[in-house]
Amino acid sequence: MKFIIQRDKLIAGVQDVMKAISSRTAIPILTGMKIEAKQSGITLTGSDSDISIQSFIPVEEDGIVHVEEIEEGSIVLQARYFPDIVRKLPEKSVEISADENLKVTIKSGKAEFNLNGQDAEEYPQLPMMQTDDGFEIPTDLLKSLIKQTVFAVSTMETRPILTGVKLKFTNESLNFTATDSHRLASREIPVQPSQLDFPNVVVPGKSLNELHKILSDTEDPVEISVTNNQILFRTKHVYFLSRLLDGNYPETSRLIPEESKTIIHAKTKDLLNTIDRASLLAKEDRNNVVRLATKDNQLIEITSNSPEVGRVVEEMTVQSIEGEELKISFSSKYMLDALKAIENDEVKIEFTGAMRPFVIRPENNDPILQLILPVRTY
Amino acid sequence: MKFIIQRDKLIAGVQDVMKAISSRTAIPILTGMKIEAKQSGITLTGSDSDISIQSFIPVEEDGIVHVEEIEEGSIVLQARYFPDIVRKLPEKSVEISADENLKVTIKSGKAEFNLNGQDAEEYPQLPMMQTDDGFEIPTDLLKSLIKQTVFAVSTMETRPILTGVKLKFTNESLNFTATDSHRLASREIPVQPSQLDFPNVVVPGKSLNELHKILSDTEDPVEISVTNNQILFRTKHVYFLSRLLDGNYPETSRLIPEESKTIIHAKTKDLLNTIDRASLLAKEDRNNVVRLATKDNQLIEITSNSPEVGRVVEEMTVQSIEGEELKISFSSKYMLDALKAIENDEVKIEFTGAMRPFVIRPENNDPILQLILPVRTY
Numbered sequence: 001m002k003f004i005i006q007r008d009k010l011i012a013g014v015q016d017v018m019k020a021i022s023s024r025t026a027i028p029i030l031t032g033m034k035i036e037a038k039q040s041g042i043t044l045t046g047s048d049s050d051i052s053i054q055s056f057i058p059v060e061e062d063g064i065v066h067v068e069e070i071e072e073g074s075i076v077l078q079a080r081y082f083p084d085i086v087r088k089l090p091e092k093s094v095e096i097s098a099d100e101n102l103k104v105t106i107k108s109g110k111a112e113f114n115l116n117g118q119d120a121e122e123y124p125q126l127p128m129m130q131t132d133d134g135f136e137i138p139t140d141l142l143k144s145l146i147k148q149t150v151f152a153v154s155t156m157e158t159r160p161i162l163t164g165v166k167l168k169f170t171n172e173s174l175n176f177t178a179t180d181s182h183r184l185a186s187r188e189i190p191v192q193p194s195q196l197d198f199p200n201v202v203v204p205g206k207s208l209n210e211l212h213k214i215l216s217d218t219e220d221p222v223e224i225s226v227t228n229n230q231i232l233f234r235t236k237h238v239y240f241l242s243r244l245l246d247g248n249y250p251e252t253s254r255l256i257p258e259e260s261k262t263i264i265h266a267k268t269k270d271l272l273n274t275i276d277r278a279s280l281l282a283k284e285d286r287n288n289v290v291r292l293a294t295k296d297n298q299l300i301e302i303t304s305n306s307p308e309v310g311r312v313v314e315e316m317t318v319q320s321i322e323g324e325e326l327k328i329s330f331s332s333k334y335m336l337d338a339l340k341a342i343e344n345d346e347v348k349i350e351f352t353g354a355m356r357p358f359v360i361r362p363e364n365n366d367p368i369l370q371l372i373l374p375v376r377t378y
Numbered sequence: 379m380k381f382i383i384q385r386d387k388l389i390a391g392v393q394d395v396m397k398a399i400s401s402r403t404a405i406p407i408l409t410g411m412k413i414e415a416k417q418s419g420i421t422l423t424g425s426d427s428d429i430s431i432q433s434f435i436p437v438e439e440d441g442i443v444h445v446e447e448i449e450e451g452s453i454v455l456q457a458r459y460f461p462d463i464v465r466k467l468p469e470k471s472v473e474i475s476a477d478e479n480l481k482v483t484i485k486s487g488k489a490e491f492n493l494n495g496q497d498a499e500e501y502p503q504l505p506m507m508q509t510d511d512g513f514e515i516p517t518d519l520l521k522s523l524i525k526q527t528v529f530a531v532s533t534m535e536t537r538p539i540l541t542g543v544k545l546k547f548t549n550e551s552l553n554f555t556a557t558d559s560h561r562l563a564s565r566e567i568p569v570q571p572s573q574l575d576f577p578n579v580v581v582p583g584k585s586l587n588e589l590h591k592i593l594s595d596t597e598d599p600v601e602i603s604v605t606n607n608q609i610l611f612r613t614k615h616v617y618f619l620s621r622l623l624d625g626n627y628p629e630t631s632r633l634i635p636e637e638s639k640t641i642i643h644a645k646t647k648d649l650l651n652t653i654d655r656a657s658l659l660a661k662e663d664r665n666n667v668v669r670l671a672t673k674d675n676q677l678i679e680i681t682s683n684s685p686e687v688g689r690v691v692e693e694m695t696v697q698s699i700e701g702e703e704l705k706i707s708f709s710s711k712y713m714l715d716a717l718k719a720i721e722n723d724e725v726k727i728e729f730t731g732a733m734r735p736f737v738i739r740p741e742n743n744d745p746i747l748q749l750i751l752p753v754r755t756y
Contacts, residue, residue, distance in 0.1 A: 078687065081658060081659060081687060081688075084658050085655075085658055088651070088654060088655050088658065089655070090651065090655070104688075110692050110693045110694065111652070111655050111690070111691075111692040112690065112691050112692065113658075113659070113688060113689075113690045114688045114689045114690070114691075115659075115687065115688035116686070116687065116688055273466070273468065274468075274489070276466060277463075277466050277467070277468070277489050280459055280462050280463055280466065280491075281459060281491070281493075308494070309456065309459060309493065309494065310459075310482075310491060310492045310493035310494055311491070311492045312489070312490065312491045312492070313489075313490050313492075314488050314489040314490065315488045316488065
């Protein structure tokens with residue numbers, strides 16, 4: 001194997017693929033990165049067996065040559081040193097070659113690295129996926145969907161299915177839902193009507209967090225396709241493959257109250273800042289509990305009390321309050337997470353009493369829903 | 379106690395003073411920050427008993443009012459919450475008051491924090507220092523002196539005196555020297571001739587690191603004064619007081635070779651990058667050892683070998699090589715630290731054989747000296 005590659009292209013590819021590589025893995029060869037040279041270009045592969053990422057660097061793109069002097073072949077390189085080496089090489093192009101004894105040479109300018117490689121034959125084969133039955137959504141929209149829901153997954157392994165985000169496909173919409181059983185985050189987007197029949201799947205939150213890091217803020221499409229136990233996200237040059245979670249995801253639709261007794265309309269940022277301040281003294285407290293009480297004259301009062309440290313109280317003017325008086329306590333962390341996920345200047349919060357879950361939605365009626373279970377303190 | 383203060387001024391003062399406050403201290407009241415209101419302004423004090431920092435916010439400065447409605451008094455506040463509270467308050471001004479029951483109220487806009495304070499009488503008295511016999515150097519120059527030497531202090535408590543930087547005052551110069559007995563960093567600057575007789579002192583490296591963070595990049599003067607067991611650095615509004623280290627600092631001047639057998643003149647940045655690359659594979663190695671060998675035609679060769687990982691070799695063109703051929707091994711970390719401390723484009727490295735310490739100096743003859751002991755491998 002041999003090729004000469006533009007260093008900036010190699011850096012970008014290596015960075016993406018590294019997100020799947022862990023130094024702690026049961027399969028030693030997976031601590032390495034697979035490099036495969038073909039006449040069409042270079043493919044980098046990393047995997048921790050839950051997530052696999054492939055980055056393809058084509059020989060040529062838009063008339064610009066990225067790779068030259070290709071002799072086909074493949075090798076696995078220790079991923080621990082490779083990114084630093086590539087990043088710190090002195091020149092704009094890099095020559096990488098491997099001989100039959102698995103000795104790898106990386107040359108750039110006068111710098112030469114000789115590394116021990118591993119046989120690419122020993123690297124696990126990635127599951128082949130049919131990619132012609134996928135559907136597409138814009139990359140930046142997928143990133144929003146992830147960001148607005150993934151924080152609500154459970155971090156506890158007691159109910160593994162809740163550590164994932166449920167993706168529900170219909171032929172007109174795609175819905176992301178996450179819950180840790182104390183709160184729930186959900187968003188739906190319309191998609192191009194499709195003839196295809198997609199199963200509903202649960203994707204590990206960790207996979208979606210890594211995917212979010214790799215995707216760029218562009219409107220270019222991501223193609224999503226699903227098989228029994230894998231989901232593939234495919235952009236122009238990156239394949240992101242994740243295993244799916246097994247098990248029955250709980251039915252969440254009945255958690256969402258259908259009527260409300262008190263509705264507060266407020267400026268998202270004002271509410272976020274006020275709750276953030278009230279939470280400052282509650283740091284020690286496991287639940288970071290703050291209290292909200294409605295007052296007259298479009299006022300709400302946010303308070304928090306930490307017996308040893310002190311007390312904070314703040315009145316805040318809201319747009320309007322409809323319905324019954326209310327006093328309710330909740331986790332400030334959950335509330336802050338939810339408000340940050342609402343990408344709108346104004347929010348509507350619907351309560352059905354101090355002991356019932358309440359729902360936060362953007363005022364613009366985007367199908368984003370954040371639900372939080374209160375804490376019993378009153 | 380009561381006063382109304384501009385929030386940005388308070389934030390800056392609190393940030394500085396926090397550098398001295400540790401949550402792990404044997405004296406519980408030192409986890410707090412002392413706030414003292416006088417008609418002239420507000421003084422904030424923090425201390426971990428090794429370092430004490432005072433920040434003064436005057437009532438008025440350059441015609442701008444910083445503090446208003448002062449009622450004199452003092453209180454000690456839990457430092458854990460105070461910086462976050464101040465930073466996140468909603469308005470530009472903050473009212474702080476304390477009553478006779480040590481209850482502290484912080485108000486800004488509609489936000490009100492009620493905190494439990496502690497009696498300022500219980501806060502240890504800072505040692506009073508005569509400050510009229512100090513001498514002055516520009517702040518940015520003091521920062522350079524610290525940055526160019528402090529990294530070479532020992533991190534081992536086996537010889538506590540080496541964890542400090544030695545400050546040697548003559549009536550015409552000030553010299554900073556640090557060594558961990560494997561390397562040495564030293565710089566001297568001229569100072570205004572002084573009638574005063576300053577003792578030589580050893581200041582903990584940790585103190586100088588904190589001082590470096592607080593000092594701004596300005597040419598405004600810092601006044602330095604010394605008593606038996608304390609050193610005071612005083613800028614316009616900040617007092618920084620550190621204890622001194624007890625003990626005899628070793629005589630280092632005789633470590634510095636007076637003659638040399640091989641001299642290499644090189645571009646600082648090229649050498650730094652080359653050694654940085656060579657050190658990439660030596661990460662696991664405790665000493666991060668790289669080897670340097672002189673070659674013909676103004677070339678040096680930098681190599682590093684990590685049996686399990688691989689080998690790196692790079693030739694580098696230098697400005698000139700004088701004297702004997704040389705092969706020498708040294709810690710890449712020490713060499714990188716030393717080269718980063720040389721604030722000049724070109725360096726001169728003087729060797730007296732593979733087993734003797736070598737000296738790195740800037741080509742412009744600034745009195746900066748970096749000395750490194752080689753590692754025996756050849």
